[in-house]
Amino acid sequence: MHAGFVEIDGSSPSDIAAGVARLITSGELAPGDRLPTVRALAGQLGVSPATVSQAWQALGRAGLLESRGRAGSFVRRRDTTWLPPRTQGLAGYLGDARLDLSRGTPDPTLLPDLSRALARVSASADTPSYHDLPVLPELERVLRDAWPNPVESITVVDGALDAVSRTLETVVRFGDRVAVENPGFPPFFDLLDALGAERVPVELDEGGVTPESLRAALDARPSAFLLQPRAQNPTGVSLSVARAEALARVIRDHRNGADLVVIEDDHSGQISTAGDVSLGRWIPDRVVHVRSFSKSHGPDLRIAALGGPSAIVDRVVARRMLGPGWTSRMLQRILVDLLTDGQSIDEVAEARRRYFSRQRALATALATWGVEPSRSDGINTWLPVHDERSALVQLAAAGIRVAPGGPFFATDAPGRHFVRVTVGLVRDGAPDVAAALAAAALPTPPGVHSLEQRWA
Incomplete structure (x- = not known):
C-alpha cells in the first residue's frame, strides 16, 4: 500500500477522499495507479469499509477514480489527449x-428560438462565388451600428476563440511576450504556449485589470494584451467606462504602448448587464475588438465578429482565404435575423x-x-x-x-x-x-x- 495513505487526516468520507485527491494532485499517485481495496484501507485507517466506499464514490464522481470491477479501483487516465x-x-x-x-x-x-430564423433564410442561403465579400453587407451594417466605437474594418469568423487565435497569429511572433489577465481564460494560455509566446500576468480587482498591474506588465514590452472587457471569465467582473479609460491612458502614455495590440474578447456582451465598453474608444489604432454570440444566441452557431484597424483585420481575412475562406453565409443570415427580429x-x-x-x-x-x-x-x-x-x-x-x-x-x-x-x-x-x-x-x-x- 502507498505510504501516503497513512498521512490521511480525519476519518469521514470527505476527509479520506480529500486526502487521496491530494496524493493525486501532488503526483504521488499517477494515472493508472491501483488504489488499495476498500477493506484494506479501512483496516489501515481504523474506519468502516462503508466509510471508504463512500470516499471512493465521491472520487469517482469527481472524475479522479475509476472502478474496474474485480480488478479494483484506479486513478483515472485522461482519454482527452486531443484537448489542449x-x-x-x-x-x-x-x-x-x-x-x-x-x-x-x-x-x-434561455437561448432564442432558431426556428423562425431558419425558416426565413432557407430560400436565400446560397453562395454563387468563392470570392464574394466575406461578410454579408446587411450583417456588417447591423454590427457597425452596435459596435462600441467606430472601426476601419469588420469581418466574421468561426467563434471568439477563432478570432483571438487568428489575431494572435497575425501580431505575435515566437518568443514575444503577451499580457494576460490573471486569472484568465485557460485556452488563451494554451494558444500562447502553442505560439511560443511568454505570458505576462496582469492582476484584477473587483473592477477588472488594475492600471498599476498593466503599467508594470508594459515594462516587459509585450506585443499584445488579451482583455475581457465584460463578464470576465472566470471572475465575472466587467470594466466600467472609467476603468477602461484608465487602462487606455496607461497604454497611450507608456513608452512601450505604441507597439502594443489590445485584443478584446467580448464573449458575453449581449447577456451582460454592463454597457458597451472598449479601449478602442480612446486608442482605436491599437485595439481589435471581438464580439461573440455563442453565449447569447447559441454555442453551435460558431460565429463571432472581429473589428479593428484594417492593417490587422485585412491580414486575418487574407489568411482565412487560404483555409476556410469565409464563415458560412447561411449562418451569417441566421445571425442577421436573430439580431434584428423583435422576438x-x-x-x-x-x-x-x-x-x-x-x-x-x-x-x-x-x-x-x-x-x-x-x-x-x-x-x-x-x-x-x-x-x-x-x-x-x-x-x-x-x-x-x-x-x-x-x-x-x-x-x-x-x-x-x-x-x-x-x-x-x-x-x-x-x-x-x-x-x-x-x-x-x-x-x-x-x-x-x-x-x-x-x-x-
Missing part, C-alpha cells in the same frame, strides 16, 4: 453529476434579466453562510475556497460539479484556492446550492454532514 493541456485540466472533471456547474455554457432554455431581441433581453437574477439569488444565499463570491456579471462567478481539491471532491459527493480554479491562473498560484461556478445554470434551489458551496468552501464547514445528507 489546460482544457484537459477542466475536462478531467466532466462526467455524471446531479448539477453540472463546471462548463461555462449558457442555459439552453429574438426580447428573448435575449429576458435571458440577460434571468442571469442577473440568478447571480443575485446565489450571492444572497451564500452571504447567509458568510461566503462572498466576486461581484459577477454574465453566467459565471469566482468562488474562494479553503482548499480547491477538497472543495471539488466534497461538491462531487453532494452531486454538484464546478470547475477547478487552478487552470485559470496564468502562473503557479500557491495559496490561491478558487472554483468557477456557472451560476447561469442554477435555475432554482439557490439556497440549497449555496449551502453545498459554502460547506465545500469554508475551512470548518457549518453543518457539513447535514448538508451532504441533504444533497445525497
